[in-house]
Amino acid sequence: xxxxxxxxxxxxxxxxxxxxxxxxxxxxxxxxxxxxxxxxxxxxxxxxxxxxxxxxxxxxxxxxxxxxxxxxxxxxxxxxxxxxxxxxxxxxxxxxxxxxxxxxxxxxxxxxxxxxxxxxxxxxxxxxxxxxxxxxxxxxxxxxxxxxxxxxxxxxxxxxxxxxxxxxxxxxxxxxxxxxxxxxxxxxxxxxxxxxxxxxxxxxxxxxxxxxxxxxxxxxxxxxxxxxxxxxxxxxxxxxxxxxxxxxxxxxxxxxxxxxxxxxxxxxxxxxxxxxxxxxxxxxxxxxxxxxxxxxxxxxxxxxxxxxxxxxxxxxxxxxxxxxxxxxxxxxxxxxxxxxxxxxxxxxxxxxxxxxxxxxxxxxxxxxxxxxxxxxxxxxxxxxxxxxxxxxxxxxxxxxxxxxxxxxxxxxxxxxxxxxxxxxxxxxxxxxxxxxxxxxxxxxxxxxxxxxxxxxxxxxxxxxxxxxxxxxxxxx
Numbered sequence: 001x002x003x004x005x006x007x008x009x010x011x012x013x014x015x016x017x018x019x020x021x022x023x024x025x026x027x028x029x030x031x032x033x034x035x036x037x038x039x040x041x042x043x044x045x046x047x048x049x050x051x052x053x054x055x056x057x058x059x060x061x062x063x064x065x066x067x068x069x070x071x072x073x074x075x076x077x078x079x080x081x082x083x084x085x086x087x088x089x090x091x092x093x094x095x096x097x098x099x100x101x102x103x104x105x106x107x108x109x110x111x112x113x114x115x116x117x118x119x120x121x122x123x124x125x126x127x128x129x130x131x132x133x134x135x136x137x138x139x140x141x142x143x144x145x146x147x148x149x150x151x152x153x154x155x156x157x158x159x160x161x162x163x164x165x166x167x168x169x170x171x172x173x174x175x176x177x178x179x180x181x182x183x184x185x186x187x188x189x190x191x192x193x194x195x196x197x198x199x200x201x202x203x204x205x206x207x208x209x210x211x212x213x214x215x216x217x218x219x220x221x222x223x224x225x226x227x228x229x230x231x232x233x234x235x236x237x238x239x240x241x242x243x244x245x246x247x248x249x250x251x252x253x254x255x256x257x258x259x260x261x262x263x264x265x266x267x268x269x270x271x272x273x274x275x276x277x278x279x280x281x282x283x284x285x286x287x288x289x290x291x292x293x294x295x296x297x298x299x300x301x302x303x304x305x306x307x308x309x310x311x312x313x314x315x316x317x318x319x320x321x322x323x324x325x326x327x328x329x330x331x332x333x334x335x336x337x338x339x340x341x342x343x344x345x346x347x348x349x350x351x352x353x354x355x356x357x358x359x360x361x362x363x364x365x366x367x368x369x370x371x372x373x374x375x376x377x378x379x380x381x382x383x384x385x386x387x388x389x390x391x392x393x394x395x396x397x398x399x400x401x402x403x404x405x406x407x408x409x410x411x412x413x414x415x416x417x418x419x420x421x422x423x424x425x426x427x428x429x430x431x432x433x434x435x436x437x438x439x440x441x442x443x444x445x446x447x448x449x450x451x452x453x454x455x456x457x458x459x460x461x462x463x464x465x466x467x468x469x470x471x472x473x474x475x476x
Contacts, residue, residue, distance in 0.1 A: 015154055016225040021218035021235035022242075023161035027296020028214040030243045031167040031289035034250040035282070036115075037211055039264035042254045044425065045204025049251035052204035053211075057244050059413025060212045063385050064240045065406035066392045067216045068233035073396075075222030075232065076465040077327075078307035079300055080388050083219070085462030087391030093461050094313065095450035096387050101304040102442050103380035107214070108297030109142075109338035111373035114345055116141040116290040118353040118367055123283055134353035134366055135346045139339065145294045146335040149302065152324050153224050156295050163292040167285035168246065170278055174266065175249050177273040178257035206420030209413060210378040211247060214293075215239045220300040222466070229468045302330030310464055312457040345369035368431035375421065375428045375435025380443070382417030389414060 042049045070083040078085075081100055085093035117138025125131050149156050218235040222228045254264055262268035270278040306327035309319030322328035345366060353366040389397075389411035397407040420426040421436055428435055 014226045016221055018231040018234050020157040021231045022238050023157040024221055024296050025215050025218040025235050025239035026164050027217050027293050029293035030246040032293055033211045034246050035266050035286050038250050041204055041207050042264050044207050045201055047255055048201045050248055052208045053247050055205055056208040060240055062406040062410030064236050066389055066410050068236045071232040072229050073468055074465045075228035077223045077303040079219045082462045082465045084387055084391050087395035090458050090461040091450055094453050095446050098446035099380050100384045103377045104301045106373040107377035108301045109334050110341040111370050112294035113138040113141045113338050115370040119287050121353050133351045135342055138342045142335055142338040145298050149299050149331050156299055160292040160295050163288045167289040170281040170285050174270050175253050178253050182256035203425040206426045209417040213378050213381045217296055217300045220303045298334045301334045302327045305330035305333050312460040371432035372435040375432050376439050379421045379439050382414050385414035386411055
């Protein structure tokens with residue numbers, strides 16, 4: 001199929017800076033991951049969540065360093081797909097592109113609107129007294145993300161940043177209250193003697209890897225950033241540091257402050273230690289952070305569709321841009337896929353939207369649709385991280401010891417992220433298991449697509465990527 005004849009078409013006008021790129025990479029969802037997924041981590045690791053995070057950070061720094069080194073060399077709108085094209089090979093990049101954006105769409109167009117709709121449904125029911133169904137709220141989330149991303153990327157990333165700051169503040173207030181009240185139990189959260197005897201630490205470690213998925217999304221802004229060679233590497237590494245601090249604080253807070261009557265629920269803890277007003281703020285902050293995650297992932301997904309069209313792998317329509325130089329067809333595609341999948345989830349699970357703690361951490365009904373899609377996203381993106389590290393080893397990582405160490409460590413941890421989906425205790429359960437089967441079927445189809453893609457289209461892969469000429473000499 002013919003892609004858009006868009007040699008001169010690029011996105012934006014180079015107006016974004018480092019802070020904007022950090023906001024985009026924070027689509028990893030620090031508050032969402034800390035509050036919902038962090039509670040699962042605390043349970044799996046039997047209280048050793050902080051150590052699981054510290055060990056995981058080592059592996060994620062390997063992947064992050066590798067991404068940052070790629071970003072010093074190349075910038076575009078195709079995120080890691082273009083990095084793989086210029087390292088592991090263009091036909092492998094075709095497979096990686098299909099897989100990566102399949103995962104991004106599972107997260108952006110489906111998982112985030114569904115969990116956002118469920119959270120808003122419960123909040124409105126509990127605090128406002130009206131009972132709109134979760135699927136209607138999900139459609140509202142899709143519409144809000146579409147409007148924000150259509151207005152322009154600068155509005156998108158600055159909205160993300162404002163939301164993230166507003167969402168983090170109540171957790172920090174709760175942390176201060178819990179630590180002030182927690183007494184000597186605080187020290188036990190970092191008792192090193194508990195690490196090795198605890199077999200649950202490994203389960204926590206495997207799960208913790210999935211908390212970081214998406215930290216590389218600032219690479220999608222390469223064409224719209226004033227100095228991508230500087231801003232994107234800084235954003236990637238800064239994001240890893242920021243989210244790790246948030247995850248560590250919240251994990252220690254759970255160890256110190258969780259009680260029998262609160263469970264691993266930050267809202268309940270806020271009500272106990274501070275007051276109802278902070279519980280409301282945390283619940284609103286969680287919903288807003290989900291919206292910020294949706295903005296970031298949908299922004300990356302729309303740019304992925306645009307890039308694949310421009311490279312000739314999708315029809316020309318998908319490469320159309322708006323008068324604001326935004327990937328308008330990509331934004332429409334993300335929204336349409338989201339609406340269709342929300343309706344499919346409605347047909348499958350109905351209007352009930354069970355949330356923790358009723359059957360925490362594996363609730364039933366509509367929330368299972370979120371678990372299916374998040375499983376797809378985490379599993380496939382970890383595979384892409386592994387391909388990225390392999391590409392680095394092939395192209396530049398052997399030139400400096402630090403690059404070699406980062407790529408090897410990153411490859412090992414990405415492999416652990418994949419393995420986590422098949423190990424008892426971290427493997428998906430319930431309907432979430434369908435996420436693995438859907439992923440494997442999609443990967444098989446994408447292999448056929450990559451193998452049979454026309455050579456002319458394959459030759460176009462990554463040809464719009466800007467090469468910064470960053471070469472690292474062999475060590476003396």
